[in-house]
Amino acid sequence: MAQAPEAAGESALDRASPTGPRRPATTPSAAGRRLSPDPKRRPRVVAAALAVLAVALAVSLILATLQGTVAIPPQTVLEIILRHLGVPLTPHWSAADDLIIMQVRLPRALGAALVGAALGVSGALLQGLLRNPLADPLLLGTSSGAGLGAVVAIALTASITVDWLGFSLVALLAFAGALLSVALVYALATRGGRTPVVTLLLAGVAVGAMLTAAQTLVIVLAVSLQQRFGALYFWFSGAVDVESWASLWVVGALLAVGLLAALWVAPTLDAFALGEEMAGSLGVAVERRKLAIVGAAALLVAASVTIGGLIGFVGLVAPHLCRMALGPRSRPLVAASALGGAIFVTLADLLARAIIAPSELPLGVLTAVIGGPFFLWLLRYAGQRYRW
């Protein structure tokens, strides 16, 4: 344990401290060598890191499908999945096992991964756009918009039942609420064709407060909600709930669109690090790109709330962890945040199901309980070297 600080320093971006002695140009620091002494080697470092993350995600997903009340041997789990991927295997397992893996555990694990990826990417986008290390995908009014949608839906669930591709009314209204609130915030912050990011942030906070008030009002006034506090509470603290493969495909498609858009606008985020005006003088179509960034982030958050509810902390922490490891470059950061967020939520969801099995803990509790201390530990030891 005594070596932990150094270990943390090693793994994080180790750079010349501002007060440290200037290192001569001919002998780059160990950290420099780690990071990017040779621009041609940098892509390889990034590719290796992404490959490691991808493997870690695959392992997390398999671990997640192993956890459950019915004990199914790992080999059988793998065989069931492989068979459904088209590998010709003779089933030596029961139809019930097949059902548990394919209709319950795997969709749940994949759902968690999709939610985490979406939150990680939108966090990376917004931290870059707002040039603010505190930026969180839930900041632009998305959480309160989605929350209001969910509250209204839960209030109505007694009288209306909706099932569209496995999405409940709660999922659909939360999705709409998240998107509409961002659209509202963006429209309010735009003046004369320009949307200053500070105005965007302030409008997000103001609209968020109003929508939260509306939520509270609905909760207090709607009698039907009085008996459904449990469902309400669970949704608000985040819980992955996948009803069908169809809903997974839809969320997966939305994630793919959002991720592609994020990877496309990533170089713009690097230019935005110099400020919008400088980005403009570098030839960036500032306002259009900004809209694309916010649009992609909003779409990703909206997709995540349909099957994950409100999961905090992931969108904030995942990009920071990835930035510590890979540096601030936006495109590798977006890709790594997708994988990192996916791993984070998959493992958190696994623990949420495992700790008090057969009962479940709210996922949001797990992300905060595991993520919080880990993040604080990094802040304390690696954070000295990490520039927000």
Next chain:
Amino acid sequence: MSDARTTASAAIAFEDVTFRYSPTSEPVAQGVSLAVQPGEMVALLGPNGAGKSTLLKLASGALRPQAGRVTLDGRDMRGLSREAVARRVAMAPQDFGVQFAYTVRQIVELGRTPYLGSWGVMRAADRHAVDEAMELVGVTPLADRVFAELSGGERQWALIALTLAQQAPTLLLDEPTAHLDIRRQIETLELLRRLNRTRGLTVLATMHDINLAARYFPRLALFKRRIVADGPPASALDPAMLSALYETPVRIGILRGDERLSVRLPPLVEAVDGALVSAVAAPPVRAHVVAGGGSGELLMRALADVGIPFSAGPLNIGDSDHTLAERLAAMVLAEPPYAPVSPEGLAAAREHITEAGTLVICPAPLGPGNVTLLDAALAARQRGTRLILLEPGAAEDATRPMALVAARDFSGRGVAAFEALLAAGAEIAVSPAAVVALLAAS
């Protein structure tokens, strides 16, 4: 200022440009016309809030004028895409914060933004341009340092490397020497001049330091909502114009041992009763100098150097002391060439002696034309005015000064008048520095 021919060939031309930040606000630029030819190096001077940075932003396309037009290489900026503009002009704004730990190389690479495709992928040519830009500016050793952790000078150079990586023929720099120490200011401007000379880069920079601007920029444009002067330093730096532009009494001169014009600051004014007296209001004169024939030169320079405001005269026009006093003194009483002191001049001198409270008499040759000033001096001394006699050759004893006075007295009554002055309590100072010391002590 910019006829059609020069505008068409100009790297950047403002044609009757008017810009305001909001429809109700005062225009920041009004009817501005300025053409910068390729390869020129132009400094924009003007007080804070004059709109210098705004003008640069208009040239970089960040702002669009409400009236008039800005052309790049003769083409209207409105007809150019943002990327096309970015390939023609590169902008280095004033120091700004960069979020996250981008390295210097990563920052310089952003200069390639206008050349990358929609996916923003760097090619070998882009990397080469980045390497070359860093090499030119000399920031290659900083390549892997975190930009946000650099010193002000290093940041400025990294920024210049970014603009060079942009490979635009024109550089716009917003106060490239702000926040830099004197050595780095000079190094930065030397760098710009080198780029201008060896690479033919057109440079348009806002500057606050007029002296540095005059030293490094062959052309200065004085700006305050409009171009008020434009030309080489010798013609653009008119003291009256500068004083009006900056609303402060600045003076232009050539310092001893220097070959270039210098802008000199108004004298320092002491705080009175804890309140800072504005230096813009004419400071009170603290001494009146009587000189002539070059006898006052050293003293007047000394007074000006330490910032003691003084009046002088009467002096004959054409006398070297008169020429110098015109530059250094707050007020000069003049008489026609070779003329004796007129009764009006004498009356005016009495007035100024009283106002100054201290009279300094330099070892000027005494003739019938000016010996009357000694009578006025005696009268003033008797009224309580402090009187200092500058006698550089004087020793400790009181007899030597009289010998010196006698040697330059052509009026016949100079020695007697000096003895009367000494008897009345005049002090003797043996050097201009001694005069300054006496004045400072009072």
